[in-house]
Amino acid sequence: MEAVRTNEAGLRRDEWLERMKLFGLGSPAILLILVILVIPVGWLFYVSFIGADGTFSLENYERMLKRKSYARIFQTTFEVSFLTTGLCILIGYPLAYFIAGLPNRIANLCLITVLLPFWTSLLVRTYAWLVLLQKRGLVNEWAISLGLWDEPIKMVHNMTGTLIGMVHIMLPFLILPVYGAMKAIDRDLMKAAANLGASPRRAFWTVFFPLTLPGLFAGSLMVFILCLGFFVTPAVLGGGKVIMVSMKIVSNIELFVNWGAASALGVVLLVSTMVILWIASRFLNLEKMTGGGH
Amino acid sequence: MTSRTNEALPISVRNVTKTYGPVHALNDVSLEVQSGEFLTLLGPSGSGKTTLLMVLAGFTRPDCGSLKFGEREVIRTPPHLRDVGMTFQSYALFPHMTVAGNVGYPLKLRKVPKSEIAARVEAALDTVQLGGFGERRIDQLSGGQRQRVAVARAIVFEPRILLMDEPLSALDKKLRDQMQIELRHLHEKLGMTTVYVTHDQREALTMSDRIAVVNHGRIMQLATPRDLYERPANRFVADFIGESTFLPVTRNGAAILFDGTPLLHDSPPPEAASLLLMIRPERVVLSREGPREGVNNFAATATEVVYQGDSFLLHAALANGAQIVLRGAMRGANVTALPAVGEALTLCLAPEDTVLIDGSEA
Numbered sequence: 169m170e171a172v173r174t175n176e177a178g179l180r181r182d183e184w185l186e187r188m189k190l191f192g193l194g195s196p197a198i199l200l201i202l203v204i205l206v207i208p209v210g211w212l213f214y215v216s217f218i219g220a221d222g223t224f225s226l227e228n229y230e231r232m233l234k235r236k237s238y239a240r241i242f243q244t245t246f247e248v249s250f251l252t253t254g255l256c257i258l259i260g261y262p263l264a265y266f267i268a269g270l271p272n273r274i275a276n277l278c279l280i281t282v283l284l285p286f287w288t289s290l291l292v293r294t295y296a297w298l299v300l301l302q303k304r305g306l307v308n309e310w311a312i313s314l315g316l317w318d319e320p321i322k323m324v325h326n327m328t329g330t331l332i333g334m335v336h337i338m339l340p341f342l343i344l345p346v347y348g349a350m351k352a353i354d355r356d357l358m359k360a361a362a363n364l365g366a367s368p369r370r371a372f373w374t375v376f377f378p379l380t381l382p383g384l385f386a387g388s389l390m391v392f393i394l395c396l397g398f399f400v401t402p403a404v405l406g407g408g409k410v411i412m413v414s415m416k417i418v419s420n421i422e423l424f425v426n427w428g429a430a431s432a433l434g435v436v437l438l439v440s441t442m443v444i445l446w447i448a449s450r451f452l453n454l455e456k457m458t459g460g461g462h
Numbered sequence: 463m464t465s466r467t468n469e470a471l472p473i474s475v476r477n478v479t480k481t482y483g484p485v486h487a488l489n490d491v492s493l494e495v496q497s498g499e500f501l502t503l504l505g506p507s508g509s510g511k512t513t514l515l516m517v518l519a520g521f522t523r524p525d526c527g528s529l530k531f532g533e534r535e536v537i538r539t540p541p542h543l544r545d546v547g548m549t550f551q552s553y554a555l556f557p558h559m560t561v562a563g564n565v566g567y568p569l570k571l572r573k574v575p576k577s578e579i580a581a582r583v584e585a586a587l588d589t590v591q592l593g594g595f596g597e598r599r600i601d602q603l604s605g606g607q608r609q610r611v612a613v614a615r616a617i618v619f620e621p622r623i624l625l626m627d628e629p630l631s632a633l634d635k636k637l638r639d640q641m642q643i644e645l646r647h648l649h650e651k652l653g654m655t656t657v658y659v660t661h662d663q664r665e666a667l668t669m670s671d672r673i674a675v676v677n678h679g680r681i682m683q684l685a686t687p688r689d690l691y692e693r694p695a696n697r698f699v700a701d702f703i704g705e706s707t708f709l710p711v712t713r714n715g716a717a718i719l720f721d722g723t724p725l726l727h728d729s730p731p732p733e734a735a736s737l738l739l740m741i742r743p744e745r746v747v748l749s750r751e752g753p754r755e756g757v758n759n760f761a762a763t764a765t766e767v768v769y770q771g772d773s774f775l776l777h778a779a780l781a782n783g784a785q786i787v788l789r790g791a792m793r794g795a796n797v798t799a800l801p802a803v804g805e806a807l808t809l810c811l812a813p814e815d816t817v818l819i820d821g822s823e824a
Binding site for chain 1: 519
C-alpha cells in the first residue's frame with residue numbers, strides 16, 4: 169500500500185531554509201578567511217617561488233638549505249619553542265592543579281588573575297620585563313640587596329630574558345585547557361583509586377594525570393605553535409642574540425627587500441606548523457579512542 | 463572468586479560525631495555490624511547515611527569517635543590502607559582504562575603477578591556475569607554493565623568488608639530489581655560484611671539482613687526488615703518505611719481508645735506520653751457487609767477510589783473526620799464492582815495489625 173506523504177515538499181523546504189540560515193550566519197567569517205587568509209597565503213606561496221630575476225625559481229629554498237645561518241635560525245626557533253613549552257608545563261600544571269582544588273569562588277578569582285596579563289598589551293609587558301630584568305633593574309638590585317647574588321646577572325638580551333618573557337605570555341594558554349581538563353575529572357575517581365589501595369601519589373600518576381593529558385596536550389600544542397611564529401618578545405628581550413624565523417623574515421624585507429626569501433621562510437614555517445598539527449591531531453584522536461578525557 | 467581465604471570482619475562504630483558548622487551530619491553514632499552481615503543505611507537525603515559510609519571508607523574525617531574493623535582501630539587510617547571494597551553512586555570507573563584495566567587495578571597495586579591478575583580479573587568478571595568483556599572500553603558499556611564492572615572491581619581483591627553507596631540509583635526500575643537480587647546472591651556467595659547505603663526503602667527491605675534507619679545524623683532504629691516494617695520504633699521510621707496512616711489514640715488505664723472505642727491489639731503499647739495507631743494500607747480489610755467479629759471495626763465513607771491494575775487504593779473518611787488509606791487486591795467482588803465514592807463501608811483491622819507507636823517526634 170502506498171504510504172500517505174503529506175507536506176513532504178514543505179517540510180523539505182523548511183529543512184533547506186534552516187540550512188541556508190546557518191550558512192548565512194557563517195558567510196561573513198568565510199568571506200573574511202578567504203580574503204585575509206587564503207588569498208594572501210596563496211600569494212605567499214607564489215612569491216616564494218619567484219627568483220631575483222622575476223622568473224620561476226627554487227633559489228629561495230636552495231638558499232635556506234645552503235646557508236648555515238638559516239639552519240641555526242630554525243634550530244633557535246624550535247629550541248625557544250620547546251623550552252618555553254616545557255617551562256610552561258612545569259609552572260602551569262601545578263598551578264592549574266592548585267586552582268582546580270580551590271573552592272569555586274576563589275578558583276574563579278585565581279583564573280581572572282591568570283588572565284589579567286591578556287588585558288595589557290604584549291609590547292608593554294615585554295618592555296616591562298626589559299625594565300625589570302636589566303643590569304640595573306629591579307630584580308638585580310633587590311637580589312643584590314638581599315644578598316642572593318653579588319654581581320648583577322645578565323638576564324636580558326639573551327636566551328634567559330627571551331624565555332622569561334615568552335613563558336609569562338604563554339602561560340595562560342597552557343593553564344586554561346589544563347584547568348578545564350582537571351575540573352572535568354569526576355572526584356569520585358580519585359576516591360575510587362584510594363579505596364582500591366592507591367597512595368595519593370600513585371592515584372595521581374595512574375588516574376589523575378592520564379585524564380588531564382588531552383588538556384595538557386592541547387595546551388602545550390597551542391603554546392608551541394604560538395611560539396614558533398613569535399616576534400615581539402624575542403626581538404626585544406633577545407637583544408639580537410636570539411634570532412627566530414619571524415625576525416629573519418622581517419630583516420629579509422626591511423634590510424634586503426627580498427620578498428621571495430621572506431615568503432619562502434614564511435612557507436616553511438607554515439608547513440612545519442601544519443605538519444606538527446597533523447601529527448598532534450593523530451595523537452589527540454588516539455586519546456579519544458582510548459577513552460581519555462570526556 | 464573460587465575460594466575465599468579471608469574471613470569477613472565485623473565493624474564497630476562507637477560514638478562517631480561529625481559536624482559541619484552548626485549542623486550535625488553524624489550525632490554520636492554507634493553501630494555494630496556483624497561479621498558477614500548485609501546491613502543497609504537507609505534515610506532521606508541529608509540524613510547522614512552517606513557521611514557515615516564515607517567515614518567507614520576513610521574519605522570523611524569525623525570530629526571524634528572510634529571505628530574498628532575486627533580488632534583493628536582504623537579511624538585514623540588513610541583510605542588506601544583500609545583494604546575495604548567500595549562501589550560509588552557514579553560507579554567511578556576509570557575512563558582511560560579497559561574493563562580489565564579497571565578490575566585489575568587493585569591487584570596491580572597489590573603487586574599480584576601478571577598471570578594471576580588476568581585469571582582473577584576474568585573470575586571476577588564471570589562472577590558479575592561479564593565474562594569476556596575485559597577488552598571493552600568503559601564508554602562502550604551500558605549502565606547496568608558499568609555497575610557490574612564496579613562491583614567486580616570492588617570484590618576482585620577479596621576485601622573482607624564491602625561498602626556500597628547507592629549503587630543502583632542510576633539504573634531503571636527493571637534492571638534495579640534484577641540487580642538487587644543479584645547483589646544479594648553475590649553477598650551470599652562471597653560472604654563479606656557489607657554496608658549498603660540507599661534512600662529506597664523497598665531496596666533496603668529486599669536486600670538487607672538488618673537496616674539502620676538514619677535521620678538528622680542519628681540512627682533512629684536498627685532492626686531486621688520485618689521488625690522495622692511491623693514494629694517501627696517511632697513515627698519517622700513508620701513514615702519512611704512503607705505507607706501508613708497515623709491516628710491519634712488515648713490511653714485510659716490499660717485500655718487504648720480511639721474515638722472513645724477501646725482497641726484490640728496483640729502487642730503492648732510503648733511507654734510514651736502520646737501514642738499513635740499506625741495503619742498500613744494493605745492490612746486494612748474492606749467489609750461491605752458491616753462489622754466483623756474479633757477485629758477493630760471502623761465505620762467509614764469512601765471519598766476516593768483509584769484503580770491501579772493489580773490493586774486498588776481507597777481513601778475513606780472515618781466518623782470523626784480522620785482519613786484512612788486502604789489498598790485492596792483486585793479479585794473477587796472487587797473486580798466486578800469497586801466501592802463507589804460516598805458508599806458507606808466498614809474497615810476492619812485485625813489485632814495483630816493494630817500497631818501502636820510512640821507519637822512524639824524524635
